[in-house]
Amino acid sequence: MATAVGENPVSVRGLRKSYGDWHAVQGLDLDIHAGEVFALLGPNGAGKTTTVEILEGVRQRTGGDVRVLGHDPAEDRREWRARIGVVPQTTGAYNDLTVREVVEHFAAFYPAPLPVGQVIDMVGLGKHEKKQSTDLSGGQARRLDVAVGIVGDPDLIFLDEPTTGLDPVARREAWDLVRWFSERGRTTVLTTHYLDEAEALAQRAAVIVAGRVVQYGPLADFGDRAKTPTTVSFRTPPELAHRLLPHLPHGAEAEPATADGLLRIRTHTPTALLSVLVPWAREAGVAELPELRVHRPTLEDVYLDLIRQNIGGTDRGTDPVDGAEEGTR
Numbered sequence: 543m544a545t546a547v548g549e550n551p552v553s554v555r556g557l558r559k560s561y562g563d564w565h566a567v568q569g570l571d572l573d574i575h576a577g578e579v580f581a582l583l584g585p586n587g588a589g590k591t592t593t594v595e596i597l598e599g600v601r602q603r604t605g606g607d608v609r610v611l612g613h614d615p616a617e618d619r620r621e622w623r624a625r626i627g628v629v630p631q632t633t634g635a636y637n638d639l640t641v642r643e644v645v646e647h648f649a650a651f652y653p654a655p656l657p658v659g660q661v662i663d664m665v666g667l668g669k670h671e672k673k674q675s676t677d678l679s680g681g682q683a684r685r686l687d688v689a690v691g692i693v694g695d696p697d698l699i700f701l702d703e704p705t706t707g708l709d710p711v712a713r714r715e716a717w718d719l720v721r722w723f724s725e726r727g728r729t730t731v732l733t734t735h736y737l738d739e740a741e742a743l744a745q746r747a748a749v750i751v752a753g754r755v756v757q758y759g760p761l762a763d764f765g766d767r768a769k770t771p772t773t774v775s776f777r778t779p780p781e782l783a784h785r786l787l788p789h790l791p792h793g794a795e796a797e798p799a800t801a802d803g804l805l806r807i808r809t810h811t812p813t814a815l816l817s818v819l820v821p822w823a824r825e826a827g828v829a830e831l832p833e834l835r836v837h838r839p840t841l842e843d844v845y846l847d848l849i850r851q852n853i854g855g856t857d858r859g860t861d862p863v864d865g866a867e868e869g870t871r
């Protein structure tokens with residue numbers, strides 16, 4: 543049972559989900575391509591988990607069309623389910639089983655699971671495989687969730703905030719695991735609040751606010767990042783405090799220095815700007831500009847702008863959908 547040639551592993555059109563009179567997802571379109579890591583971003587309560595759970599087939603939608611690996615997830619098919627891996631947002635409770643027993647238990651559901659020992663090592667629980675799952679630390683328990691999600695060697699994996707609670711080293715190890723899956727041609731849907739994580743792993747993303755996609759596409763193009771100016775800043779030393787700035791390259795704009803002497807210049811040509819600032823400083827005997835920074839807009843800058851622009855939409859009760867009911871399709 544394969545996805546048809548040319549068919550996207552995930553395709554969503556006009557998805558809606560209402561909980562009573564609260565419209566959590568309000569007409570969402572998405573296409574997720576084979577082999578990519580796709581990030582779902584958005585503030586708390588935006589509708590990310592609702593969307594992902596509908597794609598996983600664990601939640602019923604109110605309306606819209608959804609295809610996941612060639613099937614409607616609302617139709618429960620055992621074979622289809624075996625091709626999907628899930629790391630849910632909440633850490634699992636696995637009763638009195640050891641780490642190894644938990645992973646073995648889940649491996650048994652799949653026709654061609656990965657070797658259990660390999661999976662346990664890959665999530666960094668090798669030293670703890672005989673430990674009761676109830677005795678794991680929060681971060682170790684999260685790693686066990688990841689092990690359970692990947693052990694079936696799925697074609698498509700949903701990771702809902704997989705690195706929450708992990709220490710920085712464990713986070714990087716989890717990233718390596720996602721890359722490993724991606725290199726094997728598998729598709730990953732990653733929900734995260736960590737923009738550095740999205741930037742490190744995902745090729746494309748959607749930002750969801752109040753149940754709607756407000757930005758969608760390659761991360762590199764988000765918010766016209768390439769067209770947004772770079773800020774060059776430094777703290778003006780006393781030798782330069784009363785000197786006029788040199789003639790700046792075309793388009794560079796200096797803001798008035800702050801009371802504590804921080805000077806910011808916005809430019810599309812930071813290299814050209816530095817090539818006039820450095821000789822200007824040297825002439826005054828300043829070899830190093832204090833606190834010199836060249837700041838290109840980060841994904842976080844762009845994301846925060848997007849959320850600010852769409853902030854009204856995070857309130858409950860926006861845009862009611864007539865006649866929508868819980869559980870209907």
Ligand SMILES: Nc1ncnc2c1ncn2[C@@H]1O[C@H](COP(=O)(O)OP(=O)(O)OP(=O)(O)O)[C@@H](O)[C@H]1O
Pocket residue numbers: 561564566584585586587588589590591592593631
């Ligand atoms: N079973 C439910 N009954 C009623 N409302 C719900 C239910 N599940 C989710 N909601 C509401 O739907 C909205 C979307 O929730 P969802 O969990 O999808 O958001 P999210 O984007 O995943 O948020 P977070 O980043 O906090 O995990 C929220 O306002 C939430 O309170």
